[in-house]
Amino acid sequence: MAEHAMYFANQSELRAYKAKTITLKVLLYIFLTIFALFILTPFIFMVASSFIDASAFEKFTLYADFSKLGFENWTFNNYAQIFATSYLDSLGNPVARPSFAQYFLNTFIVAIGSTLVTVVTAVLASFAFARLEFKGKDLLFTFLLATMMVPGEMMVITNYQTTIMLDWKFTFCALIFVHGVSVFYIFYLRQTFQQIPNELYLAAKVDGVSDIEYLVKVMIPIAMPTIMTIVILSLMGAWNSFIWPTLVANGGWKYNKKYDMRLVSNGLMSLFSSDIAKGQDAIKVAGSMVVTAPLFVFFLCFRKYIMRGVSRSGIKG
Amino acid sequence: MAQEILERNVEKPNISFDGGDSLAIDPTKARLISKRRHTTLPQWATAWIVLIPALIFLVLFMFYPIVNTFFMAFIQDFRWVNGAGSFALGNFINALSQPCQSWDTTTGICEVYNILPTFGFGNFAIVLTDPVFPKTILNTLELVVIEVPLTILISLLIATFLNSIKALRGLFQTIFFLPYVTNTIALGLVFNMLFSSGQGGIMNIILNNLFGIDPINWLSPNVTTWSGAASRFSQGVVIVVYAIWNGLAFKILVFMSGLATIDKQYYDAAKIDGSSSFTIWRRITLPLLSPQILYITVTSFIGAFKMYTGVMAVYSSLNRGAYYFGGEKGEEWMPIVGWIYNQLDANFDKPGIAAAGSLVLLAIILLITLLQFAVSKKRVHY
Numbered sequence: 001m002a003e004h005a006m007y008f009a010n011q012s013e014l015r016a017y018k019a020k021t022i023t024l025k026v027l028l029y030i031f032l033t034i035f036a037l038f039i040l041t042p043f044i045f046m047v048a049s050s051f052i053d054a055s056a057f058e059k060f061t062l063y064a065d066f067s068k069l070g071f072e073n074w075t076f077n078n079y080a081q082i083f084a085t086s087y088l089d090s091l092g093n094p095v096a097r098p099s100f101a102q103y104f105l106n107t108f109i110v111a112i113g114s115t116l117v118t119v120v121t122a123v124l125a126s127f128a129f130a131r132l133e134f135k136g137k138d139l140l141f142t143f144l145l146a147t148m149m150v151p152g153e154m155m156v157i158t159n160y161q162t163t164i165m166l167d168w169k170f171t172f173c174a175l176i177f178v179h180g181v182s183v184f185y186i187f188y189l190r191q192t193f194q195q196i197p198n199e200l201y202l203a204a205k206v207d208g209v210s211d212i213e214y215l216v217k218v219m220i221p222i223a224m225p226t227i228m229t230i231v232i233l234s235l236m237g238a239w240n241s242f243i244w245p246t247l248v249a250n251g252g253w254k255y256n257k258k259y260d261m262r263l264v265s266n267g268l269m270s271l272f273s274s275d276i277a278k279g280q281d282a283i284k285v286a287g288s289m290v291v292t293a294p295l296f297v298f299f300l301c302f303r304k305y306i307m308r309g310v311s312r313s314g315i316k317g
Numbered sequence: 318m319a320q321e322i323l324e325r326n327v328e329k330p331n332i333s334f335d336g337g338d339s340l341a342i343d344p345t346k347a348r349l350i351s352k353r354r355h356t357t358l359p360q361w362a363t364a365w366i367v368l369i370p371a372l373i374f375l376v377l378f379m380f381y382p383i384v385n386t387f388f389m390a391f392i393q394d395f396r397w398v399n400g401a402g403s404f405a406l407g408n409f410i411n412a413l414s415q416p417c418q419s420w421d422t423t424t425g426i427c428e429v430y431n432i433l434p435t436f437g438f439g440n441f442a443i444v445l446t447d448p449v450f451p452k453t454i455l456n457t458l459e460l461v462v463i464e465v466p467l468t469i470l471i472s473l474l475i476a477t478f479l480n481s482i483k484a485l486r487g488l489f490q491t492i493f494f495l496p497y498v499t500n501t502i503a504l505g506l507v508f509n510m511l512f513s514s515g516q517g518g519i520m521n522i523i524l525n526n527l528f529g530i531d532p533i534n535w536l537s538p539n540v541t542t543w544s545g546a547a548s549r550f551s552q553g554v555v556i557v558v559y560a561i562w563n564g565l566a567f568k569i570l571v572f573m574s575g576l577a578t579i580d581k582q583y584y585d586a587a588k589i590d591g592s593s594s595f596t597i598w599r600r601i602t603l604p605l606l607s608p609q610i611l612y613i614t615v616t617s618f619i620g621a622f623k624m625y626t627g628v629m630a631v632y633s634s635l636n637r638g639a640y641y642f643g644g645e646k647g648e649e650w651m652p653i654v655g656w657i658y659n660q661l662d663a664n665f666d667k668p669g670i671a672a673a674g675s676l677v678l679l680a681i682i683l684l685i686t687l688l689q690f691a692v693s694k695k696r697v698h699y
Binding site: 024025028029031032035036038039040041042043045046049061117120121122124125127128132133134135137140143144147149150151152153154155156157158159160161162164177178179180181183186210211212215236239240242243246247264265268269272273281284285287288289291292295296298299303306307310 | 360361377378380383385474479494497499511562567570623658661662676
């Protein structure tokens with residue numbers, strides 16, 4: 001505040017100014033803290049209550065008995081139940097049930113598969129749009145941008161029919177290929193590619209490098225941060241996808257064999273209604289934890305890429 | 318003049334710097350003098366080859382679905398049958414060529430005729446006179462009108478406050494971003510429990526301690542011993558609170574990146590003039606942030622009209638499935654998209670109705686986008 005000192009006529013005016021700025025700062029921090037608490041409360045609730053046993057959970061949620069969150073009530077039983085492959089029914093007989101391990105596996109396969117397809121198609125297509133000249137380029141690109149306006153529901157209706165036609169229901173194909181291309185990623189990557197100076201291309205041409213070689217050896221390494229961002233956003237999108245898997249992969253029978261093709265979000269929904277979690281909300285919360293925690297770890301590792309990518313996109317899986 | 322500047326700025330994002338093709342080397346000639354012998358393809362051929370993978374997916378799962386859904390919406394009495402001609406037009410022609418459903422076996426005369434599909438606005442009539450669909454439009458509109466402006470205002474405040482502090486800024490920024498990296502269904506459950514129907518639900522306890530309000534049954538359609546079924550209002554509150562909680566992160570991030578580009582000199586000049594903090598915010602921050610505000614407003618309104626998972630997630634732990642949105646029949650707060658998916662799931666052999674619903678949604682989104690760009694022409698300073 002030293003630079004302001006000269007503008008004040010006397011000490012008391014300076015003091016008043018200082019008092020005012022300090023009060024303002026305090027109010028500001030109070031406002032931010034209140035909203036930070038608003039953001040954090042659900043997380044705190046989730047972490048704390050997922051570790052306590054059922055009776056403590058009931059007391060905690062029904063009577064707001066915060067003392068029940070103490071360590072003496074802690075248990076890993078909720079988590080054990082989430083990953084169990086069977087449970088005991090009322091008569092004490094074991095009943096097979098899908099485990100979250102299965103959902104995790106499904107989701108990993110879909111996440112990696114769809115990310116691979118999305119990134120390959122996006123890199124190749126944006127290379128064509130950014131670097132190469134061909135007839136109809138502008139028209140095709142405008143066409144692509146126009147599809148971004150169309151709500152996904154319009155496509156889902158027909159894609160659902162296509163899935164049935166191709167006999168893709170309850171298969172990984174439906175989950176991986178139907179969203180195998182993202183117009184937004186093409187758009188995003190094209191912008192990065194366009195920033196690479198033309199001189200590099202011309203120099204490469206002088207050396208007799210083919211277009212594909214130039215893409216692989218020059219453009220992809222330079223655009224690596226953007227590609228990383230796309231990979232991470234795409235992985236997160238697969239982890240959080242819900243609507244499409246609900247329609248095409250929500251459990252089911254096929255070829256007289258029970259297939260469980262659910263992804264984690266659908267798994268969570270089915271956990272909520274399953275026998276095992278009936279009346280046992282602590283297990284439901286533990287399920288939510290299991291789905292959220294990997295995302296958090298992922299976020300802490302790749303904070304930079306995620307925040308940069310998101311500020312440009314506004315997509316959420 | 319102003320219009321010209323505006324257009325130039327819109328078309329050219331400030332990040333692109335062009336190396337310039339002005340070099341005296343012509344790449345085609347460069348290839349001739351190259352010592353390495355390469356049979357390089359012409360550019361247009363390479364372009365189409367690298368476009369093939371993306372185009373296959375685009376045509377199959379994007380261009381064709383748009384055309385097909387559009388088409389289905391305008392065919393009345395359209396029944397989708399799996400098999401040959403599964404795309405709408407093929408099915409349509411197929412159906413037309415089979416006017417008869419059953420024949421009199423002895424005489425060979427048609428007994429029951431098929432209802433033949435026809436072009437028209439019949440599906441739209443069905444959709445708009447549906448007992449639920451118009452209500453879903455109102456539901457969505459109500460939620461959007463309350464949620465979007467609130468979220469934008471709060472995130473704007475948080476972003477400007479964050480921008481003016483130094484200590485703990487990184488920590489606050491990370492905290493405010495957290496909701497973005499969460500699973501909507503998982504946190505929907507947590508919100509359901511925070512707004513527990515039990516007497517000791519955390520939200521009930523807070524309200525009771527602060528304002529002495531009696532416990533509220535927020536979401537459950539069941540009548541409990543101490544309270545009636547959840548009212549439309551209380552359910553709406555939970556949905557809006559969750560939507561705000563979910564929506565702040567992205568908007569704060571965009572506003573922060575916008576604020577970072579504002580030249581500090583403006584603020585110094587205003588301070589020397591003795592402007593108050595509010596005047597500075599009103600006269601400098603807001604106008605200079607207007608491109609970001611426009612962007613956020615447009616995307617938020619579009620996104621909010623497509624709300625579905627967020628609303629459903631709040632009810633998810635009531636075990637009523639993915640198409641339950643409160644109330645007796647699960648229609649209390651059903652959004653447009655919820656209705657479309659419900660239709661698709663329930664009668665996917667009659668997709669024309671869901672298709673017509675999705676076209677209505679498209680029309681609403683286009684209308685709002687146009688409206689906002691019309692308004693923004695006067696208000697946005699680039």
